[in-house]
Amino acid sequence: MDQQDQGNKIDRRKFLNNGIRAGIAIGVGGIGYGLLKNAFSGELVWQLDASKCIQCGRCATSCVLTPSAVKCIHVYAMCGYCDLCGGFFRPETKQLNTAAENQLCPTSALKRKFIEEPFFEYDIIEDLCIGCGKCVKGCESFGNGSLQLQVNHKLCKNCNQCAIARVCPSEAFSRVPAKNPYLFKSFGNKKPVNKPVEGDE
């Protein structure tokens, strides 16, 4: 009697376990299938919209990598090749030479190269760039805005939740299709903004 009872019990447990197991397998499979239906439409990567960027400097400090995966990228096609480059020189610079005290970049990652009178080309040494955006701010304020901050996808780990996106004050970060992973700004694509009134707190 006891023996038989126990036998039945084990069978019942086995039956239950099999049922639950099948249920979970179907459940996980179903979730997987439901999610997979549009999963093949392409991977997403993080990128910052250069036209929304306000160069607050958090890209340099908030990335999980040191130095940050956000780098300044030069869109040469927009550059005016200025002698007095707002991205290269500090605003109060008197002499336009490459002396360190004249440079805006804290790591001298911007290289100035003479092309022909009166044009100079500016290249970014990627290994030195920390993504602080000081040159970007200078270029945007005084020049054509050809220096732009972008997530460098060779370096980016594509974290589940970008650590910079969490703290970006202008909500410039979003997931973009990996097939077209850069969001440069070009002339005239800046959305109209409400400039803050001085003293309006």
Added chain:
Amino acid sequence: MKKFSVLFLLFFILYFLPGTSYAQRFPKPEFDSGHVQPPTLTPAPRAEFLAWFDVLVLIGSLSAASWFVIKKRSRKGVFWVSLFALAYFGFYREGCICPVGSVQNVVLAMFHPAYIIPATVVIFFSLPILFTLFFGRTFCAGVCPLGAIQDIVLFKPVKLKPWVQTALGLIPYIYLGLAILYAATATDFVICRYDPFVGFFRFDATFNMLFLGGIFLLVSLFIGRPYCRFLCPYGVLLNLTSRISRKHIAITPTECIQCRLCEDSCPFGAIELPSPVKPAEKRETSVRRFILLVIIIPPLVLAGGFAGSMLHENLASVHPKVRLAKQLLIPSKEVTEDIKVNIDAFKTSGKTVNELYAEVDGILKVFYVGGWLLGGFLGLVFGLTLANLSKFKYQPDYIPDKGTCLSCARCVDYCPVKPENPA
């Protein structure tokens, strides 16, 4: 000198011209020397087929670990597989992609259809669960890099009291609940952010995270796999599925002879001792207590849900929008530089304060519901754990507890029983 002053004047004027920040201030240069502008460098992301290679490696290492655990019963084999996984998924892939974090991607994709979850992530989420359903937690034993890094530093395991283990074992449920809440509300991916070992894999992290990781490794010297047992949210899912796994590692290959040699072999306290022949108390007493504990589960769920809903504002304050709305209310004297950046950026965004508040109201409502669900879930887990304590199951042998056993196969080396000769 005159040239400079003219240029500066020009800049001065341009700087204060409103709304022209993206106008082409300087014309495109025309080079006489025939200089060609270099192209803009746009390094491509990691190729997609490499993600599929990761999937292949996952399938391979899961199969190898399961084979070593179930068929070969070889601790050595499991150990080498886990070392490989630590090298590949840990140090080569630098901790990403991992099934532990993929829980959040799956939840985010379920609640936010706009987020397209990559197929490889879905596979990384479901494969270890399916393997666990058939072979036990072989993923934990041999494939998880977070488990492997703790396992290899295990030096002198200390046995924890069962009640400590049960109590600490509740933390993963809280962690899982929070991770799901924050992923479902698209607030944050907490599991990834507070992953203590990813800093070691990358040789790069903030001081706080490295410190936390160091503490975990230090504790791992004496307490086996503290993260796996007392924090890992994915472990909760594997624990539950492993309980009904089709096959599972057994300490003895044939029949237990109660020699007690394996009694202290498990560093994770996952071996169930044989139950005493006679229960310590009368059956009626334990049954009555069990019924009582089952009856208090619904009130516990309600109380948990109520507590969770009361805390919903605290839970929501992690959300960036809620944080911003709070910062806007700070009196201007107390605003720090950092917060000022946020406030200024919000003012230039063109959104009105009321729009933000309306949005935050919506977020808070979602968190109110989420607080109820999270609290209710935790109440249920707490109640079931309590009820389970008074459940008496008679079993005569030394067997692994299928839920908490990590299938590391340490215990099999302690068993003196030889497998029957197949011949």
